[in-house]
Amino acid sequence: EAGVAQSPRYKIIEKRQSVAFWCNPISGHATLYWYQQILGQGPKLLIQFQNNGVVDDSQLPKDRFSAERLKGVDSTLKIQPAKLEDSAVYLCASSQDRGLGELFFGEGSRLTVL
Amino acid sequence: KQEVTQIPAALSVPEGENLVLNCSFTDSAIYNLQWFRQDPGKGLTSLLLIQSSQREQTSGRLNASLDKSSGRSTLYIAASQPGDSATYLCAVRRTGNQFYFGTGTSLTVIP
Numbered sequence: 001e002a003g004v005a006q007s008p009r010y011k012i013i014e015k016r017q018s019v020a021f022w023c024n025p026i027s028g029h030a031t032l033y034w035y036q037q038i039l040g041q042g043p044k045l046l047i048q049f050q051n052n053g054v055v056d057d058s059q060l061p062k063d064r065f066s067a068e069r070l071k072g073v074d075s076t077l078k079i080q081p082a083k084l085e086d087s088a089v090y091l092c093a094s095s096q097d098r099g100l101g102e103l104f105f106g107e108g109s110r111l112t113v114l
Numbered sequence: 115k116q117e118v119t120q121i122p123a124a125l126s127v128p129e130g131e132n133l134v135l136n137c138s139f140t141d142s143a144i145y146n147l148q149w150f151r152q153d154p155g156k157g158l159t160s161l162l163l164i165q166s167s168q169r170e171q172t173s174g175r176l177n178a179s180l181d182k183s184s185g186r187s188t189l190y191i192a193a194s195q196p197g198d199s200a201t202y203l204c205a206v207r208r209t210g211n212q213f214y215f216g217t218g219t220s221l222t223v224i225p
Contacts, residue, residue: 006157031211042118042203042215043158056212091157095211100165101146103205103213105157 002026004106006092012112018080021109024073025094029104031055034067034077035091037108043091049075050097079111087113116141118206120216127194128224135189135219137204142182145207149178149189152201152218161202162189194223 005024013019025032031050035043046065048056051072060067064083069075079086089108095101117140127133137147146165150158162171162178164187170179177190187204203218 004157033213040217042217045213048211050211055210089155093158097211100163101207101211102160102163103148103207104160105150107157108155110155 004092004094004104006090006106006109008109009107010110010112012114013082015084015113016081018078019082019111020079021077021090021092021111023075023077023092023106025075025092026104028096029094030072030097031095032069032075033093033095033103034075035093037089037091039088046077046090082111082113084113087111116144116206116208116212116214118204118214118216120202120204120219122219123217124220124222126222126224129194129196131194131223132190132192133194133221135191135202135221137187137189137216139185139187139206139214141208142185143208144182145209147178147180147187148205148207148213149176149187150203150205152203158203191221194221196223196225199223 034046037043046060047067049069067077091108093105095103119138148163149161164180175192201218201220205213205215
């Protein structure tokens with residue numbers, strides 16, 4: 001079974017530039033999550049999708065961050081314009097709604113804003 | 115709101131030692147609890163998942179326990195090895211597919 005795929009793995013940009021991250025969840029997983037993880041901290045939820053609808057985006061800085069999940073499968077997270085404090089690892093995860101409900105993560109996308 | 119705490123934040127042990135990592139949570143109304151391992155620069159790898167109706171789960175040298183009433187879980191690692199060095203995070207899941215993470219315990223196993 002293929003895991004959660006993310007790209008790019010690394011990205012370095014100047015502040016005020018834009019960046020986009022892509023995620024493909026495990027096949028059949030209805031729920032998709034984007035987390036931000038700053039060094040030394042636990043993951044912080046940015047947005048949660050169920051199929052192609054948003055369940056929770058209360059901690060998403062909507063003035064600069066946006067996310068979409070077209071057709072309930074792939075998802076894209078965009079930051080525009082980036083700030084220095086956006087430097088972090090952006091983790092995508094997916095889970096089934098039923099059964100064990102185990103959460104699976106991708107390798108993450110490390111963003112450095114200069 | 116669910117709060118998850120992991121103590122200690124960092125732990126250093128000699129190779130071969132048995133060790134326990136702790137995770138505590140404030141709201142006992144959980145669906146399950148999951149332990150993860152994170153290597154530097156990598157994503158989180160699932161180690162063990164305990165359903166709310168279970169008391170423990172085992173996988174190889176790892177054993178995780180859950181006491182919902184006291185809001186605690188422990189991850190026991192037997193005969194630690196240098197390759198176990200990583201950050202270990204716990205996450206509790208509530209209904210509605212919401213997950214709450216601790217800040218992790220950074221483990222170093224000294225050869």
